[in-house]
Amino acid sequence: MSAAIDVATQHELEQLHSRYAALLDDGPLAQWPELFTEECLYLLIPRDNHELDLPLAIMRCESRGMLRDRVRAVEQTVMHEPRYLRHHITNATAVWADGELHGVAHYSVLEVLPDALPRVLSCGRYVDRVVRCDDGRLRYAERRCIYDSVLVPNTIVYPV
Amino acid sequence: MTHNERVWPGDDATRLPYWIYSDPDIYQREMSRIFRGSIWAYAAIEAEIPEPGDFRVTRIGDRSVIVIRDEHGVIRAFVNRCAHRGVKVCRQQRGNTRFFVCPYHQWSYDAQGRLKGVPFIKGVKQLGGMPDDFRREDHGLPALAVAVRNGVVFVSFHESPPPFPEYLGETNLRYFDRVFDGRKLRLLGYSRQLIPGNWKLMFENIKDPYHASLLHVFLVTFGLFRADQKSQVRMDATGMHALLISQRGEAGKSTDTADISNLREDFTLEDPRLLDPVREYSDDATVVMQTIWPNLIVQQQSNTLALRQLQPRGPESFELHWTFFGYEDDDETMTRRRLRQANLMSSAGLVSADDSEVIKLAQDGTREHPEDAGVLLMGGRDTEDVPHMVTEAAIRAFYVRYREVMEL
Ligand code: FES
Ligand SMILES: [Fe+2]
Numbered sequence: 102m103s104a105a106i107d108v109a110t111q112h113e114l115e116q117l118h119s120r121y122a123a124l125l126d127d128g129p130l131a132q133w134p135e136l137f138t139e140e141c142l143y144l145l146i147p148r149d150n151h152e153l154d155l156p157l158a159i160m161r162c163e164s165r166g167m168l169r170d171r172v173r174a175v176e177q178t179v180m181h182e183p184r185y186l187r188h189h190i191t192n193a194t195a196v197w198a199d200g201e202l203h204g205v206a207h208y209s210v211l212e213v214l215p216d217a218l219p220r221v222l223s224c225g226r227y228v229d230r231v232v233r234c235d236d237g238r239l240r241y242a243e244r245r246c247i248y249d250s251v252l253v254p255n256t257i258v259y260p261v
Numbered sequence: 262m263t264h265n266e267r268v269w270p271g272d273d274a275t276r277l278p279y280w281i282y283s284d285p286d287i288y289q290r291e292m293s294r295i296f297r298g299s300i301w302a303y304a305a306i307e308a309e310i311p312e313p314g315d316f317r318v319t320r321i322g323d324r325s326v327i328v329i330r331d332e333h334g335v336i337r338a339f340v341n342r343c344a345h346r347g348v349k350v351c352r353q354q355r356g357n358t359r360f361f362v363c364p365y366h367q368w369s370y371d372a373q374g375r376l377k378g379v380p381f382i383k384g385v386k387q388l389g390g391m392p393d394d395f396r397r398e399d400h401g402l403p404a405l406a407v408a409v410r411n412g413v414v415f416v417s418f419h420e421s422p423p424p425f426p427e428y429l430g431e432t433n434l435r436y437f438d439r440v441f442d443g444r445k446l447r448l449l450g451y452s453r454q455l456i457p458g459n460w461k462l463m464f465e466n467i468k469d470p471y472h473a474s475l476l477h478v479f480l481v482t483f484g485l486f487r488a489d490q491k492s493q494v495r496m497d498a499t500g501m502h503a504l505l506i507s508q509r510g511e512a513g514k515s516t517d518t519a520d521i522s523n524l525r526e527d528f529t530l531e532d533p534r535l536l537d538p539v540r541e542y543s544d545d546a547t548v549v550m551q552t553i554w555p556n557l558i559v560q561q562q563s564n565t566l567a568l569r570q571l572q573p574r575g576p577e578s579f580e581l582h583w584t585f586f587g588y589e590d591d592d593e594t595m596t597r598r599r600l601r602q603a604n605l606m607s608s609a610g611l612v613s614a615d616d617s618e619v620i621k622l623a624q625d626g627t628r629e630h631p632e633d634a635g636v637l638l639m640g641g642r643d644t645e646d647v648p649h650m651v652t653e654a655a656i657r658a659f660y661v662r663y664r665e666v667m668e669l
Binding site (some may be wrong): 145147149150153156157158159160161162163164166167169170171174175177178179180181182217230245251253254255256257258 | 442448451456476525530532585619
């Protein structure tokens with residue numbers, strides 16, 4: 102059974118998405134994992150894998166610890182050109198089911214490299230499970246980023 | 262300037278002229294001499310097309326090719342281009358069908374690429390129609406040769422490519438069969454990326470153990486690939502194919518890592534499940550990177566297994582098409598492990614990102630200086646197998662062969 106969410110919850114959910122975008126685009130990146138639960142699941146999945154029921158995700162983090170590892174690895178070990186990213190998250194909807202918010206939102210990420218025009222790095226939808234934690238905040242228990250742009254322009258370095 | 266005026270510096274492969282990465286004439290010559298030469302190009306794995314009628318579209322060189330299992334279970338490959346007026350017959354990436362129908366005038370082809378139907382072939386009300394001497398048999402989709410080895414499908418535009426085992430040579434065949442040992446493969450998924458660089462830069466990268474222990478800070482930090490590890494570089498007799506074989510060592514610092522300025526000694530994983538490799542083959546190698554001329558990299562990095570196919574798209578860009586797989590007899594834990602380790606290697610890989618980024622920078626740097634040349638002297642001038650990683654011998658071997666085939 103699912104139930105509609107009220108305006109206050111809708112607002113809170115959109116605030117969570119906005120905070121998510123702000124941390125990824127403007128930092129500090131190290132705080133981004135805090136938007137997830139300890140036992141979370143974060144997947145970045147090409148749409149064709151999703152539709153073919155193939156399990157491969159190009160990023161797979163199975164806990165908040167793994168999200169932190171990803172963030173630190175990106176910041177400390179991956180060689181990459183500097184870049185600006187800009188997330189646009191729209192059409193956020195959700196319903197309550199089994200005490201959790203089951204949500205979907207559309208996203209696109211613009212990428213600007215030092216010497217190039219802006220381009221779309223990734224676009225698709227987020228399929229989420231969001232829960233209310235003991236501290237009263239909403240957090241992602243699960244976020245599947247299912248991207249339509251299956252041919253990735255060079256490399257995705259930062260989480261989407 | 263055309264390739265006729267291009268002169269390779271020196272008579273070996275210790276100098277690499279930068280025009281090979283951006284000259285459109287050189288690129289066209291590569292497409293015909295290499296990709297449509299006497300070679301076997303990787304196309305698909307059987308696990309992608311298990312049932313009669315299952316097909317997948319791929320690219321060999323820069324040409325679209327359909328690979329299909331016909332109604333008798335035989336794998337066939339043909340050019341994805343209508344014999345009538347050149348329209349791409351199949352618009353899907355994959356599917357199951359008995360016929361391919363061209364959208365333009367609806368010529369239809371069967372699973373063997375034979376032309377079966379031509380609308381209005383006899384005309385309408387005695388008007389029009391094809392001439393009497395029109396024979397459907399003359400207008401099929403041109404077929405490619407097909408070789409299947411332990412679940413992996415290779416194709417060739419050439420009329421008489423060598424037998425596949427002979428093509429790989431003894432050592433490379435042995436290592437190929439090490440991963441593709443006859444067990445049924447399980448398809449785990451795809452990852453695709455368009456890398457803004459010449460396709461050969463990817464091959465160079467995988468044939469280059471020298472960079473692996475320097476550029477890949479993540480690998481080095483976790484002891485997955487390091488200059489001080491037991492390792493070898495092996496080629497086939499022609500130099501076309503190569504193997505980088507290495508054994509995992511310890512994480513952290515050692516005397517031989519002193520040159521690695523950016524080693525992150527204090528980096529430990531909060532969730533070590535990201536890296537919990539288990540031994541799964543009978544030898545001790547934990548990394549085997551095999552490059553098979555002209556379009557395939559077979560990757561075993563710990564427990565992540567992938568086929569990386571190179572699809573050139575003009576001189577300055579290529580698609581890297583990854584197919585991740587395991588074995589049908591993997592248990593759930595093993596599949597999970599492979600999927601987690603894929604965090605290192607994909608279009609968002611913590612390790613492979615270094616390579617796609619550096620390939621772009623190599624393209625940017627060389628494009629501006631086509632008249633200059635790079636230096637390939639690490640490990641000497643020869644192209645022999647060596648029991649260490651501090652060498653560029655496999656890249657030299659590749660270019661010695663390249664020069665022969667390209668007559669450069
Ligand atoms: S172009 Fe294919 S039927 Fe005419
Ligand atoms: Fe590399």
